[in-house]
Amino acid sequence: MRLATRKKIITAAVAVFALAVLAVELYPIAITLLNGFRRDIVILSGQKLSLKQFTGASYALVFENRQLMQAMRNSVVVGLLSTALSVGVGAMAAYGLTRFKFRGKNALAYSFLVFRMLPQMSLVVSLYLMFRTVGIRDTIFGITLAHSSFNVPYVIWMLIPFFTVVDKSYEEAAMVDGCSRWGMFRLIFLPLAAPGLVVAAVFAFINSWNEFLYALILTGVNARTAPVAISSLIGGDTLTWGQMCAASTVMLIPVFVFTIGMQKFLIRGVAAGGVKG
């Protein structure tokens, strides 16, 4: 009985502690979400938050801002293209790495994993020089390609476990029937690994969606993506906090929706280096 009471007290204390931690962790997020509904002038004047201030004015300004909307569209396009490219190419490579026997297989898999973890800062300067020489700087193609540099290794890493679980009897049966390797990949592996493809695609999209440094250096007015456009709302004499918060909220919606919907795969997805700008 006394033990049970003690346990109850501990659990209650833990719950209180958890709520306190939660308050701290969610506070900055709440700030962003709330201030998107206030006018810049109200924020800058330092007024206390009150319900009367709530307005869609900052959102209206964001949606009327043609450069920002162009950047959002670019972000969607680059995200989709880079996701399609890396999932396509990455699925093939993951299949090649899991269902064949060949020398150097481990070394190759290792290097794909190591590649995922290289700092973007180490690559961006030479990518800038290369892209400028070839003439693909500030193009959707260029930034898509740059985003594939982290998404391809990422997708491979995500998909390997999904391909290894496929039962070999399917392959053996297919081989007996004279099915080619390409046929096996297309008819057996892609359908069976479909959940994995979806998970990898979602995270690849978010990787691209959040990316900042490549977009900052490798794009200009034409192919600029949303994170760079949003960051330009603040700095120097421009302090449009309300618009910044509104635009950020728009950016956050797909990320939060996807990640809450993907609870089961979050740990693998994040540990692989997802959600990093």
Next chain:
Amino acid sequence: MTFSRRRATSPSGNVASKSGTGGYGSPVPFLIPAFLIVFAVLIFPIVFSFVVSLFDWPLSAGGGARRFVGAGNYVELVKDKEFWNSLRLQLGFIFIAIPIEIALGLGAALLLNREFRGGRVVRALILLPVFFLPIVSGMTWRFMLQPRYGALNNFLLSLGAPEITWLGDPTFAYAAVIVQDVWRMWPFVFMLLYAGLVGIPADILEAAEIDGATSTKRLTKIILPLLYPTILTALLLRIIDALRVFSEVYVMTEGGPGMATTLFSLYTHRQAFGYMKVGMSSAMAIFLLAISILFAVTLVRKNMSLEKLEEQGENR
């Protein structure tokens, strides 16, 4: 590696990659496209970066007057006070932020590893900062730390404290950059360690309890040793991540005031796009690359071998 919660028995026995069809057909067509992309946007840029680092190479569009200087850029870096400053700030960032993150993550994982009403929701919500866009995080913190209307000063002013320009002060700005990172990333450590804790079979702990092991003993003799590989993974992942920190700091402080928050990547960026010295910047890039590869290889060899990944698949 405990990325996925392991079941005690593998559901379908030993299926997977030890297939009899492994020698059938060629893997080359499947690997070529990925290899081409990786070559174009990773391998070639790395080699090119190294070549550029051997030149005095101005950024100007025409290429300007490039001059081969051999190890000259590296020598100049060693003599550059700002280089050492950025390295010191970078190491400080890693050595201060990451231990706090690990401690908070471990503490929270141990505390929250029990059933209470709303526990699932709490554990899910704590993770939200991890998914906050880094640049949005950086800008929100910049916003909260504004002198006149920022949330922190509003709070302090109401207590009668003087107004502080947080991001205008070198020490406070550096601390703020670290606090921002701790705020956003300790839940990441928590997430990994919590999954690791859940993976520890309950019967081991019950047996220890029946044998009279105190809760301290259970923690130090059973839980921590079993959790150690996961802690190590979290540590390495965080180090690799912290080595390349850029965007959140860039939008939060732009490296300032002065050079107070110009971490390694920010100084690399400034060398190329501020001082227009691409050669110097590339030398820094190669230096950072070497360190990152070292940590990445350690992590991959320890925890992410192909066999481990395949095992994860089997146990899923």
